[in-house]
Amino acid sequence: MIPYILEWGSLLLRWLHVVSAMAWIGASFFFMHLDASLRSTKDIPAGQGGSSWQVHGGGFYEMRKYLVAPEFMPEELTWHKWQAYTTWLSGFVLLAWIYYAQSHLYLINPDVMQLNAWQASALGVGALGLGWVIYDQLCKSPLGKNENVLGLVGLVAIVAASFGFTQVFSGRGALIHTGALMATWMAGNVFLIIIPNQRKVVASLMAGETPDPALGKQAKQRSTHNNYLTLPVVLLMLANHYPVLYANSAVIPPIVFLITISGSLIRHFYNVRHSDHAKSPWWTWAAAAVALWFTFWVAMASSPTGREQLGLSAAASVPAKESHVPAPAKVIEIVTSRCSMCHAAEPVWEGIQIAPKAVFLDTPANIARQADAINLQAVLSRAMPPNNITAMTDDERTAIAIWVKNSK
Incomplete structure (x- = not known):
């Protein structure tokens, strides 16, 4: 139950965060644009404001700005x-x-x-x-x-x-x-x-x-x-x-x-x-x-492994078609022991109920299917496992890199 609550809470909070940010950013962008488009008018003294005409949604808008404040308090004011x-x-x-x-x-x-x-x-x-x-x-x-x-x-x-x-x-x-x-x-x-x-x-x-x-x-x-x-x-x-x-x-x-x-x-x-x-x-x-x-x-x-250290050619750095070449037993063992506790149909890592990004690494076929992603996340960027929480070694990352290179 707790993992599902964490996941749904994250989703709802992120949704609220994005929606409110869109509203805030939209207002900021619009008012900066409005300031730039202000033009002087006869009834607003020079240096004290201006007005701008806008067209949107089938209608025309005249907007006025007072640099300090109008001479009177408006009856309605939107904050x-x-x-x-x-x-x-x-x-x-x-x-x-x-x-x-x-x-x-x-x-x-x-x-x-x-x-x-x-x-x-x-x-x-x-x-x-x-x-x-x-x-x-x-x-x-x-x-x-x-x-x-x-x-x-x-x-x-x-x-x-x-x-x-x-x-x-x-x-x-x-x-x-x-x-x-x-x-x-x-x-x-x-x-x-x-x-x-x-x-x-x-x-x-x-x-x-x-x-x-x-x-x-x-x-x-x-x-x-x-x-x-x-x-x-x-x-x-x-x-x-x-x-x-x-x-x-x-x-x-x-x-x-x-x-x-x-x-x-x-x-x-x-x-x-x-x-x-x-x-x-x-x-x-x-x-x-x-x-x-x-x-x-x-x-x-700045990739931690470095292309030269891994012997990868410049061409190998270009995304290739997804590889389905079976991984050797050593690589399967590495990925299974370091990654599959989270990336499985039924994760066993505490707090994780659903495989992150729906990526499964629990069978040889799934591992082969995700070869490029494994290479990016575990070798080139070393982002996975997160904070190397399962202690994947340099030799293990190199073994994965060699497999991916040879499977192209």
């Missing part, structure tokens, strides 16, 4: 906050559900640091809290007055955090916590800066006072940070499904750096594209492509 709150809360519960509740599978790597479950959980939660404090203080410091310098320092902080996580967690745990840290910055911006500042502006309007323009300026700065962090965070959250990105913890910091750069460049293009005072920065696509290519190269070149 954009629950998307952010729900995304972070569901994401944190999902983090605890998968990585803290099942830490020995996904978070703790004894070869990196010997931790028990509560220590790993405390380190993760503590890092998220400390990370927010550091980021918030950086924004409030003199550095916050220069967006370019602040952005560079923020990037260094993200990469440094990813390095720190690799010193205590598995590669998979390090990547997910780096993404969670950035997401915590984003949610903290909404909960502790943007919404409180907007409430102060509303209170001033209701009191017949002129709102402090610094409040809107600070909120806009944090909102812009959220927008540029969105794409890198999404990719880091997806990265746990792709072992090539976290197999070698040593290269996680440069991978995080390149992912953050590429995602931010893509967002910059769309943020500027509809502005009336700048040309579309098409160069950002080329720069993002280069960054992603370097990400691929770093991930491939």
Whole structure:
């Protein structure tokens, strides 16, 4: 019963997390686009706002923005906050559900640091809290007055955090916590800066006072940070499904750096594209492509086994048709003893009720059918067994690699 509850809980939490994130990201993208497309109007003084016409769904929309606040309090006001709150809360519960509740599978790597479950959980939660404090203080410091310098320092902080996580967690745990840290910055911006500042502006309007323009300026700065962090965070959250990105913890910091750069460049293009005072920065696509290519190269070149060590030719690195060549008895024994306790019709590993990704490695035929997947997961990336929990040796991985090479 417990394994089914864990699986269904993960599914429902992930669904909620994705749906709320879509709503939050959509709002962020739209309002950044709206800001870029604003044009001056006769009835809004210069420097105090503007309007934008949009067409969508068969109708026309006129949208107006006041940089500080209108002269009066509107009768109806829609607040954009629950998307952010729900995304972070569901994401944190999902983090605890998968990585803290099942830490020995996904978070703790004894070869990196010997931790028990509560220590790993405390380190993760503590890092998220400390990370927010550091980021918030950086924004409030003199550095916050220069967006370019602040952005560079923020990037260094993200990469440094990813390095720190690799010193205590598995590669998979390090990547997910780096993404969670950035997401915590984003949610903290909404909960502790943007919404409180907007409430102060509303209170001033209701009191017949002129709102402090610094409040809107600070909120806009944090909102812009959220927008540029969105794409890198999404990719880091997806990265746990792709072992090539976290197999070698040593290269996680440069991978995080390149992912953050590429995602931010893509967002910059769309943020500027509809502005009336700048040309579309098409160069950002080329720069993002280069960054992603370097990400691929770093991930491939850092494969723990190495193509040359295994004697694999360049052609062998190209995905081939699925192999059905029977595995030798030695390989069958290796896979059966190291993998089949989870990858079976009836898993015997505690806490696992259904074979992960419905991959079965419990018969010679199933093993042969999954040759390429076994090679990727157990040899090239060493992502499996997770944290090498069943102690697969280098010699065993080499035997698998030789079998796969000879079966082509």
